[in-house]
Amino acid sequence: MLKQVIEATRLSPEFCASLLRVPAEQFRLWIDGKQPIPQFVIPEMTVVLGISEINLLAKNPAGHADGGSLAPAIWFKLRSEELSDADREFVGLVRRLGFFMAQLEAIRGTRSSRTWRAVAQSVLESVDRSAPPAVQGRDAAVNFRAAANLEHGKTGIGELIRPRLRQVGAVVIESPVPKSSLEGCCFSIGREGDLRPCVFANTFKSTWFRRNETLLHEVCHAIFDLENDPVSLDFRERPKTATDLSEVRARAFAQECLVPRTVLVHYTNQFGVQWQCLTPQDTAKLIAAIHVEQTTLLRAAYDGGFISEDQRQKYLAYDCSSALREMSYHAWTTREFLREQAGESPKWIAQNRGTTVGTRSLRLPAGYVKQVIDTLNIGEISIGKAAELLMMDRYTFAERFGDLIEPVAA
């Protein structure tokens, strides 16, 4: 069955081999049925491919010649022509990370998938599913802000989104996928019965402000859509006016999470904003404080009745970039950030979080890396396990993190 499944996923056998840390020729033998799939690789393989062990080991799969009927649910949609090999391989990488994250949680005795289920359930129960999609999105956002502890006074929540999402059990990944038109996506990861959502934002040619919205957009899909649709994909060139119910809802959700009317009122008062004659400087100040990009800010201001459509169009044309760079380090380039922040955070946070499989790279979440190192230092895992959880060989691990390992673990 492995051969049909791999063909159905449109992942190359070579990439799958490196993903599963086995030699390519050995993987070929399994695909061709010349050697049985050994047990040591099955836990990872079933989670990454999203297929049960029974199906994986089945000898006589039923299916059509194109393999589509054999594609595990997660991969069925990823077969789309809109997606590139880079996208599919990236999803494979993240699903493998999900496998290890679940392992780390089991070691640490935490089960954040339960927290996620509780939060998602409470949001779903608060929403009238017969209401217009934008209303559903806004209502869900109000409840999500409360459930995920995102009500941070009436200020911007951009700096809280990632840690809070992780606290409620979502896996948040931001990493560059250069050859991809994918802006964001979400899908379930982990073992069956212990699934939780992974929300991903592509950092390539993107800003931190933009990604705040992308991540929350994906969170909405995770709450409403993942149960019936194992993967949600959002592309950079999506139409300006979404017509799809789930997209309208997700857009409203992200906007309401980030820029509820109360936040606009708060900054209007605090900064003495004159919405009728907004300047580029004012706009930059609001973007820096509310943590959203210009388009979203002005759309929220329009929806909140602060500005007219004409004014929105006029303000959209403002170039706020240089003023924004003066006001927020989130507007800096990575190079500028590293130059300015050097020495203020451990070296590994900036430089050593990358992992590579085949030709694909992934930047691991800093919190996850820290948890692995901490778990190693209290003796809960071996050095080899720590390297494995960070998806690198033990030599690379020792080179990068040797200084952080306490003698008892070393």
Next chain:
Amino acid sequence: MSNLQGSELLQPKTLVIIFDSSVVLQIIATGQFRILRSLQSDFGVQSAIVPAVESEVSVIVENVPKFRGRREQFKKALRNRTLAIVNRDFLAPLVGTAADSWIRQIDAEGTRLYDFVDRGEAFTHAASIVLNALVATNDTTAVSRLVRQGETLPSPTLRFWDLVVFSHQVGWLSENDCDAIRQFLDKIGERNHPCFSSHSFQDGLPHFYARLTCSEEPGIGAAETQEKFDERIALTRVNPLPPEAPR
């Protein structure tokens, strides 16, 4: 905790040592497969690895620069069974028709241990527990972790330097050979045992508690245990050397 008590399950006629990748890679790097061959021919000790380690080592020798170009050496050792793979063919002479059942037990144990130690370590220790075989690994963090959770691991746990020191004791390696190994590992950035890092072999040896010794040779290394998990196993030659035989 494991319910298996390896010693109750299997007492292989041949002493088996199951190698973790950390030791296999140091053997590959230093070109010391001859130690394993001599252990087999002179002491009847069969060296083996689990399939997970075979894969891990294959990937590392292909991808980690310091091991590149040594793939053929590894393959040859597998081909001529200097290093056997723990599979049905390996187990059949030991347990007969029950080989499949043993494999299933190793797989089940390995999958269980995989939550705490890495994949290679998990299946290596699983095979060791099920087959009551010794393990050779340099990673004491994995051993500590498993012991702490109540796993009964066959002892002693051997390290790469136990093989080198044993080889010196029985005359397969001279003092200079051992020091050259030490220097080479140091040069390529491989961790040496603390006794031999920044110390010559000669200087470090008196402080090293050899876990693998030969019962027919004068003692070697430290007489008293030096660290956690220090225990000793003494091997006897399958065919004793005639008194006049040159070493």
